[in-house]
Amino acid sequence: MRVLVVGAGLAGLTAAADLTAAGVDTTVLEARDRVGGRTRGIEVAPGAWVDAGAAYLGDRHTELHKTLAGVGLSTVPTTMDGASRFAFGGRDETRAGRFPPLNAVALGEMFDLLDELTATIRLDAPWLTPDAESWDALTAAQWAERHLRHPDARTFFPLFLGEMMAADPATVSMLHVALYLRSGGGIGYLNAFEGGAQQDRIRGGAHQVCERLAGRLGARVRLNRPVRAIQQNVRAATVHTDGEQFRCDAVVVAVPPLLAEAIDYQPVLPAPRATDLTGRGCAVKVQLVYPAPHWRADGLSGWSVSSTGPLLSTVDDSPPDGAVGVLTGFVTGAEAYRFAALSAPEQRAETLRQLAHLFPRLPLPIGFHVSDWVSEQYSRGCYAAVFGPHDWLRLGPRLSTAHGRVHWAGTETSTEYFGLMEGAIRSGHRVALEVLSSYEPVGRTR
Amino acid sequence: MNVDGVIALFRRVLDNPEIDAESDFFGLGGDSLLATRVLSAVAREYGVELTFDDFLLAPTPATLAKTIASVPR
Numbered sequence: 001m002r003v004l005v006v007g008a009g010l011a012g013l014t015a016a017a018d019l020t021a022a023g024v025d026t027t028v029l030e031a032r033d034r035v036g037g038r039t040r041g042i043e044v045a046p047g048a049w050v051d052a053g054a055a056y057l058g059d060r061h062t063e064l065h066k067t068l069a070g071v072g073l074s075t076v077p078t079t080m081d082g083a084s085r086f087a088f089g090g091r092d093e094t095r096a097g098r099f100p101p102l103n104a105v106a107l108g109e110m111f112d113l114l115d116e117l118t119a120t121i122r123l124d125a126p127w128l129t130p131d132a133e134s135w136d137a138l139t140a141a142q143w144a145e146r147h148l149r150h151p152d153a154r155t156f157f158p159l160f161l162g163e164m165m166a167a168d169p170a171t172v173s174m175l176h177v178a179l180y181l182r183s184g185g186g187i188g189y190l191n192a193f194e195g196g197a198q199q200d201r202i203r204g205g206a207h208q209v210c211e212r213l214a215g216r217l218g219a220r221v222r223l224n225r226p227v228r229a230i231q232q233n234v235r236a237a238t239v240h241t242d243g244e245q246f247r248c249d250a251v252v253v254a255v256p257p258l259l260a261e262a263i264d265y266q267p268v269l270p271a272p273r274a275t276d277l278t279g280r281g282c283a284v285k286v287q288l289v290y291p292a293p294h295w296r297a298d299g300l301s302g303w304s305v306s307s308t309g310p311l312l313s314t315v316d317d318s319p320p321d322g323a324v325g326v327l328t329g330f331v332t333g334a335e336a337y338r339f340a341a342l343s344a345p346e347q348r349a350e351t352l353r354q355l356a357h358l359f360p361r362l363p364l365p366i367g368f369h370v371s372d373w374v375s376e377q378y379s380r381g382c383y384a385a386v387f388g389p390h391d392w393l394r395l396g397p398r399l400s401t402a403h404g405r406v407h408w409a410g411t412e413t414s415t416e417y418f419g420l421m422e423g424a425i426r427s428g429h430r431v432a433l434e435v436l437s438s439y440e441p442v443g444r445t446r
Numbered sequence: 447m448n449v450d451g452v453i454a455l456f457r458r459v460l461d462n463p464e465i466d467a468e469s470d471f472f473g474l475g476g477d478s479l480l481a482t483r484v485l486s487a488v489a490r491e492y493g494v495e496l497t498f499d500d501f502l503l504a505p506t507p508a509t510l511a512k513t514i515a516s517v518p519r
Contacts, residue, residue, distance in 0.1 A: 096502075097478060097502075098477075098478050099478035099481070099482075099498045104481065104482045104485045104486075104496070104497055104498040104501070105482070105485050105486050105488075105489045105495050105496070107482045107486075108481075108482030108483045108484070108485045108486025108487070108489075109486045109489075111479060111482055111483055111486075112483060112486055112487075115483075187479065188477075188479055188480060191477075191479050192477055192479070194477075195475055195477075196477075
């Protein structure tokens with residue numbers, strides 16, 4: 001049997017590794033000149049790497065932990081000691097811990113409502129959730145308008161959605177919000193550092209996972225080969241890149257829905273992978289490099305939250321060896337689109353102007369890196385696709401359903417840990433099993 | 447005194463049956479998000495709006511019940 005895998009991110013490489021281990025002739029086609037998809041490393045100082053893309057994991061991310069053990073990688077705990085900085089309504093202040101200077105009862109009521117809705121989600125089939133149709137017709141902004149009375153809850157809600165799922169309330173379906181939060185383990189787990197989904201990072205950078213998986217696959221992984229078309233008939237499938245054709249028994253498409261939708265399929269797909277309302281994950285990551293994590297000496301954790309951009313939150317992302325200090329800023333939601341459209345000097349000027357208020361004692365950074373995932377040609381958003389109104393009902397039922405010889409993977413096809421590295425890896429294992437069980441061994445007789 | 451009521455509330459929010467009057471919310475895995483859910487429940491059940499800092503200063507059922515009782519309604 002021969003299988004073509006489209007996309008050398010975590011999902012595609014996990015599937016390719018499983019298929020290869022099962023003796024299947026597997027080839028991975030990757031559009032970029034690198035593997036890793038929505039994980040990417042930046043070397044901020046000699047030997048010191050930070051994550052430009054996906055970064056965090058927790059204990060419940062069991063498949064990712066197994067993969068890490070399998071490729072010889074380890075984790076480092078996320079440090080979160082010290083006071084936080086907050087900038088709400090034009091006022092800068094320092095507070096112990098992570099709680100913002102907002103009305104706690106109002107935020108608690110908001111979390112109660114979100115938790116109540118989240119608990120109703122049917123993870124096996126989100127489109128069959130009670131009242132799925134009405135939740136899916138509603139944007140998160142419309143939901144907030146109806147249910148959040150206190151101004152502090154209205155201030156915090158978009159920041160929370162940006163931080164949790166890189167979504168803009170105006171464009172995301174409320175069913176998608178609830179699914180995402182449920183899928184990641186609930187609002188408590190998804191929001192937490194210690195004991196939650198941000199407990200650890202991968203020592204040396206998350207990009208190494210794909211690099212090591214690809215290293216083992218060797219020449220089976222072919223870079224710089226964007227897939228344009230996939231044709232199939234009863235006998236075989238053919239995958240077309242710009243200059244080549246690959247004939248095979250099955251194809252695994254392991255790219256985000258917006259990219260999968262851009263491939264030409266013959267025969268056509270019975271339902272779209274994405275619609276006009278399917279949004280890009282709105283995240284731009286800004287990394288500022290300093291000679292040392294100076295904020296720690298001032299008793300600060302590096303954590304900040306601001307109600308106006310560009311950096312809606314910052315976190316201490318310094319490599320564990322302490323060679324340099326790294327502050328990572330998140331530009332999310334609608335602000336990510338605005339920021340992504342600025343010129344590089346404007347991005348730098350806006351960021352430094354904001355940092356001068358948030359961390360006035362910091363010197364000028366010795367390194368400045370902007371990772372614009374919104375504009376990224378071969379991701380079209382990060383953390384994951386943001387399903388718009390009606391998307392779950394239209395796309396959901398077929399997200400992981402094979403189209404003949406074409407099978408689907410990627411974190412968006414996993415209702416467990418949707419949008420996370422863990423979801424990508426689970427989808428890769430799932431699709432490999434699906435392919436192995438779908439085809440009779442060819443050229444082998446009993 | 448509402449100590450038993452607050453114990454029940456902590457048990458529910460922390461999903462931990464082993465809470466007693468002296469259990470420290472923040473020492474038992476309670477983070478700021480979960481704390482807001484205690485405070486919204488306190489507002490609902492006792493009609494008292496406390497701040498996050500009130501809770502930090504009274505992080506056990508015994509002390510939080512005292513704080514609740516001290517607020518004039």
